[in-house]
Amino acid sequence: MSSNDPYIRQIQLSIQYIALTFGFPILILGIIGNILNIIVFLHKASYKHNASSFYMLVKSFFDLNVLVISLAGDIIIDGFHANALTSENWCKFRVPLAYINSLCSSSCLCLQAIDSYMCSSRNATIRQYSTIKKARYLIVGFLFVWICNECPYYFMKSANIIPNLTCQTSNTIYRTYRSYFTILVLNIIVPITIISLFGYLTYKNMHTLNTDGQYRLSTLTKQTIRMALYETIIVLLFKCPFGIAQIYLVSTANIVKDVYRQTKEQFITLFFYFYVYNANAVPFFCYFAASKSFRKQVIDTIKRIRFNQRTNLIFPLGEIVGATWQEHWFEHNQLLTRVYYGDDLALYYDDDVARSTVPYISKYLSDAWRYVKRNYGSFGPDERLYAIFHTGRYSGGHPSYYYSASHDFKNVIDQGAGPWFEQLGSMDIPTHEIFHIVEMASFNTQGSPGFW
Structure with a gap:
C-alpha cells in the first residue's frame, strides 16, 4: 500500500503533530523543572548530606540529559523528519548516551525508594544503611554498569530504517537483547517492581510511625520521604502504560502485519514514547506539590539568587x-x-x-x-x-x-x-x-x- 494513501498520510501527519505539540511542552517544562531541582538541592546545605535528596539531585541531572539528548532528538526526527539525526555516526552517539542516562535515572529512582524505606524503618540497624557515602558509591557503580551495558552498541553496525527514521542495529541477537532485556526488563519491569514494593513498605512504615509514635523522624527525612512517595505514584502513572505498550510490541514483533497495522502501531508507539518522557519531566512538580518546605525553598531561591561578579558564583541573598x-x-x-x-x-x-x-x-x-x-x-x-x-x-x-x-x-x-x-x-x-x-x-x- 502506497504511503500516498489518504488514511496512512493522515496518521503520519498525526505522528508529526504529536511530536511537535506534545513533545515541546514536556521538553520545556522538564528542562525548567530539573534545573530548578538542581539549583535548590545544591544551594540547600542540608540536602547535600541526606541520601534520599542526593539521589533526587543526581536523578535530576540524568533526567535533564534524557530530555536534551533523547526527547529533543525525537522531536527533531519525528516532528521535522530530519534524516541527518539518524545517520550511523549520530545513532552511535545518541542512542547509547540516551539509554545510559535513562538507566541511571531509573537506578536513582529505585535507590531513592529503597532509601526511603530504610529511613522510615523502626529498626536502627536498617536506618544505618542510609548514608551519603554509600549513596555516592552506588551511583558511581551503577553508572559504570550501564556504560558497560551500552558499549557494544558502538561496535555494532547501525541500520537506518526509512521512513520510520529510527536508529537500529543490524545485529539481530543484540537487537533482541536490547528490546527484551535493556528496554523492557531494566528500564521498565525492574523499576516498576522496586518502586512499587518499597513505596508500599515505606507507606506502611510511615503509617506505623504515625500510629505508635515511638520513633520520630527528622523534618528533612519526612520531607524527602513524602517527596519520594509522590514521585513514585506519578512515575508509575507514566511508566505502566508504556510498559504495557512495549510488551505488546515485543510479543507481536514476529507477526506479519499489513501496512495499515504497521502505521497504526507506529502512531501508538510514538505516543507512548513521548508519554513516558513525562516521568523525566515531572519530578520537580511532584516535589513542589508534596512539600511545603520545598515550595518555600524554590520560591526563595527564585527571588533571592543573584550573580556575584567578583567570584562568578551564584549565591542566595x-x-x-x-x-x-x-x-x-x-x-x-x-x-x-x-x-x-x-x-x-x-x-x-x-x-x-x-x-x-x-x-x-x-x-x-x-x-x-x-x-x-x-x-x-x-x-x-x-x-x-x-x-x-x-x-x-x-x-x-x-x-x-x-x-x-x-x-x-x-x-x-x-x-x-x-x-x-x-x-x-x-x-x-x-x-x-x-x-x-x-x-x-x-x-x-x-x-x-x-x-x-
Whole structure:
C-alpha cells in the first residue's frame, strides 16, 4: 500500500503533530523543572548530606540529559523528519548516551525508594544503611554498569530504517537483547517492581510511625520521604502504560502485519514514547506539590539568587553575611572577621584569636553541625552555624537562635576567653553551646521548657 494513501498520510501527519505539540511542552517544562531541582538541592546545605535528596539531585541531572539528548532528538526526527539525526555516526552517539542516562535515572529512582524505606524503618540497624557515602558509591557503580551495558552498541553496525527514521542495529541477537532485556526488563519491569514494593513498605512504615509514635523522624527525612512517595505514584502513572505498550510490541514483533497495522502501531508507539518522557519531566512538580518546605525553598531561591561578579558564583541573598560582623549584644562590641565559610559553618574571630586554629576548629564544628542537622532536623531558613571565638575576653559562652533578633536571626555560638587548642578539652564550651541550640531550635521548634 502506497504511503500516498489518504488514511496512512493522515496518521503520519498525526505522528508529526504529536511530536511537535506534545513533545515541546514536556521538553520545556522538564528542562525548567530539573534545573530548578538542581539549583535548590545544591544551594540547600542540608540536602547535600541526606541520601534520599542526593539521589533526587543526581536523578535530576540524568533526567535533564534524557530530555536534551533523547526527547529533543525525537522531536527533531519525528516532528521535522530530519534524516541527518539518524545517520550511523549520530545513532552511535545518541542512542547509547540516551539509554545510559535513562538507566541511571531509573537506578536513582529505585535507590531513592529503597532509601526511603530504610529511613522510615523502626529498626536502627536498617536506618544505618542510609548514608551519603554509600549513596555516592552506588551511583558511581551503577553508572559504570550501564556504560558497560551500552558499549557494544558502538561496535555494532547501525541500520537506518526509512521512513520510520529510527536508529537500529543490524545485529539481530543484540537487537533482541536490547528490546527484551535493556528496554523492557531494566528500564521498565525492574523499576516498576522496586518502586512499587518499597513505596508500599515505606507507606506502611510511615503509617506505623504515625500510629505508635515511638520513633520520630527528622523534618528533612519526612520531607524527602513524602517527596519520594509522590514521585513514585506519578512515575508509575507514566511508566505502566508504556510498559504495557512495549510488551505488546515485543510479543507481536514476529507477526506479519499489513501496512495499515504497521502505521497504526507506529502512531501508538510514538505516543507512548513521548508519554513516558513525562516521568523525566515531572519530578520537580511532584516535589513542589508534596512539600511545603520545598515550595518555600524554590520560591526563595527564585527571588533571592543573584550573580556575584567578583567570584562568578551564584549565591542566595541573605545567607552570606559580610566579611566582618560588628557585635551588638550584651557587653560584646568587637568587630569580628570571617575566617572560614562553608555550607555548614561561618566562622568569625576577633583580632586576638590565632589564625592557625582555623583548620581544626572549622572541621570540628562543621562535622558537629552536620551531625546535628542529620539527627535533629532543620534549624530555621539558614542551615549554617555561626561560630564566634574570642581570646582574652568574654569568659564562657552563650548561644543564640534563628528566631532571635539579638544576633541577627542566626544560629550562633559565641565563646571566649581562650586560648584555643592550647589545653585539653578546649572544644567543650562550643560543643556545650551547640547542645543549647539543639534544645531550643531543633525541628524548627522555638524554645524549650527545660532550658536553664
